[in-house]
Amino acid sequence: MxxxxxxxxxxxxxxxxxxxxxxxxxxxxxxxxxxxxxxxxxxxxxxxxxxxxxxxxxxxxxxxxxxxDVDITTEDEEFAYAVGHGVMSDTLNYKKLIFWSTLGTSLVIIFVIGLVYFSQYSLFEAQKQVSSQSSVSDYSELKAQQEQELNSFGVVDLEEGIYRIPIDSAISRIATDQ
Structure with missing residues (x-):
C-alpha cells in the first residue's frame, strides 16, 4: 500500500x-x-x-x-531611512576615492599633453620636409648660381669670341673707356 x-x-x-x-x-x-x-x-x-x-x-x-502600503515601525533610524529611500547608506573611503580620481585625471592630462607635443613635433617635421623640397629653396639655389656667374670670368661662346667678365669689372671698363 x-x-x-x-x-x-x-x-x-x-x-x-x-x-x-x-x-x-x-x-x-x-x-x-x-x-x-x-x-x-x-x-x-x-x-x-x-x-x-x-x-x-x-x-x-x-x-x-x-x-x-505597509507602515514599518523601528527604532533603528538608519534602517528606517534606508527603507524609506530604497537604499542603504554607504560609507565611502574618501582618501582612496580622491587618490584614484587624482591619479586617473593626472594620467589623462599627461596623455593629452603627450599627444599635443607629438602632433606639434610631427607638424614641425612635415613643414621642415616640405620646405626643403619647396620652390623657395630652388629659387635660392638658382639665385646663388646666377650671382656666381655674374661675379666670375668664363667662356660663353669660344667660336664667336664671347667671354664673360664680372659685372663690376665690366662697369669699371665701360666707365674708363668713355
Missing part, C-alpha cells in the same frame, strides 16, 4: 536530494524512510514545476492592484 505524503514533506525531500546530487539519493531515501525511486520522482517533479513556482510570483509582482 502506497503511503500518502504531504506536499511540504515531498518538497523538503526533493530539495535535499537536488541540493546534494545523485550520489547521495540513497542516503536521503534512508534518512526519510522512502524509496530511492520515490525521491528521484519527486526531484524530477520539482525540477519540472520549478518554473511554475516562480511564474506565479512574477504575475503577482506585475499586478499593481495587489500592491498594498
Amino acid at each position: 502506497a503511503e500518502k505524503y504531504s506536499s511540504e514533506f515531498k518538497a523538503k525531500v526533493a530539495l535535499e536530494a537536488v541540493a546534494q546530487g545523485r550520489s547521495v539519493i540513497e542516503k536521503v531515501a534512508e534518512k526519510h524512510n522512502v524509496s530511492e525511486d520515490q525521491v528521484i520522482a519527486w526531484a524530477a517533479q520539482l525540477h519540472e514545476e520549478a518554473a511554475k513556482i516562480f511564474g506565479t510570483e512574477t504575475a503577482v509582482e506585475a499586478d499593481d492592484s495587489l500592491v498594498e
Whole structure:
C-alpha cells in the first residue's frame, strides 16, 4: 500500500536530494524512510514545476492592484531611512576615492599633453620636409648660381669670341673707356 505524503514533506525531500546530487539519493531515501525511486520522482517533479513556482510570483509582482502600503515601525533610524529611500547608506573611503580620481585625471592630462607635443613635433617635421623640397629653396639655389656667374670670368661662346667678365669689372671698363 502506497503511503500518502504531504506536499511540504515531498518538497523538503526533493530539495535535499537536488541540493546534494545523485550520489547521495540513497542516503536521503534512508534518512526519510522512502524509496530511492520515490525521491528521484519527486526531484524530477520539482525540477519540472520549478518554473511554475516562480511564474506565479512574477504575475503577482506585475499586478499593481495587489500592491498594498505597509507602515514599518523601528527604532533603528538608519534602517528606517534606508527603507524609506530604497537604499542603504554607504560609507565611502574618501582618501582612496580622491587618490584614484587624482591619479586617473593626472594620467589623462599627461596623455593629452603627450599627444599635443607629438602632433606639434610631427607638424614641425612635415613643414621642415616640405620646405626643403619647396620652390623657395630652388629659387635660392638658382639665385646663388646666377650671382656666381655674374661675379666670375668664363667662356660663353669660344667660336664667336664671347667671354664673360664680372659685372663690376665690366662697369669699371665701360666707365674708363668713355
